[in-house]
Amino acid sequence: MNAVVAFTANSSSCPMPGVIPIVFVVDDDISVRESLELLIAHAGFRPELCASAQEFLARPRPNCPSCLILDVGLPDLNGLDLQEKIAGDRADMPIIFITGRGDIPMSVRAMKAGAAEFLTKPFPPEVLLDTIRTALERSRASQNEQANLQVLRDRHRKLSRREREVLALVVRGQLNKQIGGELGISEITVKAHRGRMMRKMRARSLPELVNMASRLGLDTAGKG
Secondary structure: OOOOOOOOOOOOOOOOOOOOOEEEEEOOOHHHHHHHHHHHHHOOOEEEEEOOHHHHHOOOOOOOOEEEEEEOOOOOOOHHHHHHHHOOOOOOOOEEEEEOOOOHHHHHHHHHOOOOEEEEOOOOHHHHHHHHHHHHHHHHHHHHHHHHHHHHHHHHHOOOHHHHHHHHHHOOOOOHHHHHHHHOOOHHHHHHHHHHHHHHHOOOOHHHHHHHHHHOOOOOOOOO
């Protein structure tokens, strides 16, 4: 098989700040892997090459932005099956499919499952590089969102049982007096719990608290 792309010294470079993002390449054709390795490295990213799906699965999950360039026709586990296998565990790693014999049903399946792109070999280097950059930005955004969500989960976990009960009722639109009646405590006590809860969650306003609760998957729908 011919190389996927025609690498040239004029391919543009677009390194991302901070840690170097990783671009995994899973393809059983060594000429494809070597061609993509040069292109990816020249663009300022870190290439990680694998000849099979099993070799890729044996690699540790990266803690930096990453994406996966994946051949559809692999000898052990094909690309579409690998996509399905890692869907839950590596949701922050966008997949760019490449194939020399793609068809519409195959590409539809891949895109419906969340693939970033489906490219047919051969393709221009800049098309792949643009897709890689977009995928890495998507990966970075996903990792940032997960990190921020974990911060919220940690804050929520540190609330007392009563503070969690107050939070749940506050974000559903209940007033302090209503909360006190439902929990069997005084309005003054509700205010005290509410103040501590807001400080622990670092919420500066009710709308911000409601947004936090929504991201945590808490019920924010008011009665009626």
